[in-house]
Amino acid sequence: MTQENNFAVKARGLVKRYGELVAVDHVSLEIPYATIFGILGPNGAGKTSLIEMLEGMRPIDEGEAEVAGVDVRKQPADVRNRIGVLLQQGSFFDRLSLRELVELFGSFYGRAVDADQLLRDFGLYEKKNKIYRSLSGGLQQRFALALAFVNDPSVLFLDEPTQGLDPVGRRQVWDIIKQQKNKGTCVVITTHYMEEAQQLCDTVAIMDTGRILLQGNPLALVTNLKQSGYVNPNLEDVYISVTGKSFSEV
Amino acid sequence: MLWRDPHNIFWTLLLPLVLTVMFLLYNPTRVTNISVGISAASSKRQLVSRLEHRLRQEGVGEIRIVNRRVGLSDLAKGNIDLLVLIQNSANNLRSLSLVEPRPVTANTRLAQAAIEAAIDVNVPKIEKFYVVSRVTNYADFLIPGMIGVAIMDAGLFTVLYSFVHLKRLGVLRRLAATPMKPSSFLFGQAFARVFLAVVQACLLIAVGLLFFGLHLVGNIGLVLLLTALGATLFILFGYGVSGFIGNVETAAPIANGIGLPMIFLSGVFFSRSVMPGWLQFLTGLLPLTYVTEGIRSVVAYGAGLSSVLPDILGMVVWSCIFSIASVRFFRRDLA
Numbered sequence: 001m002t003q004e005n006n007f008a009v010k011a012r013g014l015v016k017r018y019g020e021l022v023a024v025d026h027v028s029l030e031i032p033y034a035t036i037f038g039i040l041g042p043n044g045a046g047k048t049s050l051i052e053m054l055e056g057m058r059p060i061d062e063g064e065a066e067v068a069g070v071d072v073r074k075q076p077a078d079v080r081n082r083i084g085v086l087l088q089q090g091s092f093f094d095r096l097s098l099r100e101l102v103e104l105f106g107s108f109y110g111r112a113v114d115a116d117q118l119l120r121d122f123g124l125y126e127k128k129n130k131i132y133r134s135l136s137g138g139l140q141q142r143f144a145l146a147l148a149f150v151n152d153p154s155v156l157f158l159d160e161p162t163q164g165l166d167p168v169g170r171r172q173v174w175d176i177i178k179q180q181k182n183k184g185t186c187v188v189i190t191t192h193y194m195e196e197a198q199q200l201c202d203t204v205a206i207m208d209t210g211r212i213l214l215q216g217n218p219l220a221l222v223t224n225l226k227q228s229g230y231v232n233p234n235l236e237d238v239y240i241s242v243t244g245k246s247f248s249e250v
Numbered sequence: 251m252l253w254r255d256p257h258n259i260f261w262t263l264l265l266p267l268v269l270t271v272m273f274l275l276y277n278p279t280r281v282t283n284i285s286v287g288i289s290a291a292s293s294k295r296q297l298v299s300r301l302e303h304r305l306r307q308e309g310v311g312e313i314r315i316v317n318r319r320v321g322l323s324d325l326a327k328g329n330i331d332l333l334v335l336i337q338n339s340a341n342n343l344r345s346l347s348l349v350e351p352r353p354v355t356a357n358t359r360l361a362q363a364a365i366e367a368a369i370d371v372n373v374p375k376i377e378k379f380y381v382v383s384r385v386t387n388y389a390d391f392l393i394p395g396m397i398g399v400a401i402m403d404a405g406l407f408t409v410l411y412s413f414v415h416l417k418r419l420g421v422l423r424r425l426a427a428t429p430m431k432p433s434s435f436l437f438g439q440a441f442a443r444v445f446l447a448v449v450q451a452c453l454l455i456a457v458g459l460l461f462f463g464l465h466l467v468g469n470i471g472l473v474l475l476l477t478a479l480g481a482t483l484f485i486l487f488g489y490g491v492s493g494f495i496g497n498v499e500t501a502a503p504i505a506n507g508i509g510l511p512m513i514f515l516s517g518v519f520f521s522r523s524v525m526p527g528w529l530q531f532l533t534g535l536l537p538l539t540y541v542t543e544g545i546r547s548v549v550a551y552g553a554g555l556s557s558v559l560p561d562i563l564g565m566v567v568w569s570c571i572f573s574i575a576s577v578r579f580f581r582r583d584l585a
Contacts, residue, residue, distance in 0.1 A: 087420070087427060090421075090423050091424060092421060093421055094419065094421075
């Protein structure tokens, strides 16, 4: 079985409820390998709940999902073993050094990890003996991203990967993501930055109030809109046309 | 903002209230810590209860009805200050004899005074009993108690603070995104804390031996075993409670609201024998009581493994209760 025949991520009818609120409302997805897939939407759209269900971190209320060939509902720990994750609100034992953290997390995946190499790849080698809490916010973010790669995953879930980074930092992250795609990894990101969705993603899914309203290649979506008469549309115009509200209104 | 945090308010207000009630229930001015044993044939039951009633009026704290053999053994161990023997031929309270230990303590004399006041007459016959009476000082009483406190610190308090801290930082969340098993994490945390508790126990014993005349009568290995068991118990307690706590500010009041009353109620600083019977029974069921009294009987009275089995059993039961609570609440917490 070659990778091309399998989807990295398959989801059907996923639902997540918090009491009365339906955060994820019957979402279905099919994401192949060697793709950068972006979930675009404002805060509160349900992006994080959706992605955390796919990561096997949050219980799925209804529906099915398969990630890296493993059924998420039945074997969430196995899913977590094969994927790399960057959380929006996650942190690390603040009194451990970067190197110790890499080794600790590596041990969870039952495989040997070259901590030095990983830190070097992300430009953190000089700081390897510094403890996590002594790092600046930007470096902490970079380290969190590095740790998503500790188990050499075939599927990456990055929740708001460039949040709080300066333009240079953002470019660096984009480069890393593109490299991963070229290696054949499936990279799923969530974002609320239009530019990021437009420039980086092969496919973008526009999400609002728990539903995926539109999905497709960003350029194609924009082109479609142009053909229906918009002048010089961008992705935000696509968003408005689909949801009926502007991004900043939410 | 303070008033928007109901948990915090509740636990903060609770603690002084509980302490006040506890201290007033002790009522130390009325009841003393004198303990008296009474030994008589079963036919003398009426006399015994009359004497018991009068002694309580005199403020005797603890009265044990025993047979002669057990009474002498209690006297030797220092569980009672004086033993009253009612002869088989006695038909009133005037014909008693007393057995007192050697060396005599102030409490023995007080007990004698209480008895003489109770029967309105100087007791004519006092049998002096040369007993290998264990000399115990306050260090023998306090240090096992403080080991109990240290165990509760290393277990309950550190777990509460650190888990709430980790949860707030988002560390637990990041761990939940890995294939790490929660049990591995909990086990690792527990092991470090048990080690800490054992170190603390050794320090306290060393200080007691070097400076305060602690009599370490029993086996120190058994003491450390009880310490490790007690620490495990309180760690499980901490895991169970941490599931309830939403924020850091609530952790301290809850930890103190549970811990401090328990310290007083479990007989760390003074003996539970001054409590009214029903309170003694209830406080005897507390987790810290099993730990403290188990360690105390080994340290001060040289108890062996078989003697402390009831205390160990108590600890095991509490551990099971807390385990169940932790499993229910912690899994929800990690996600």
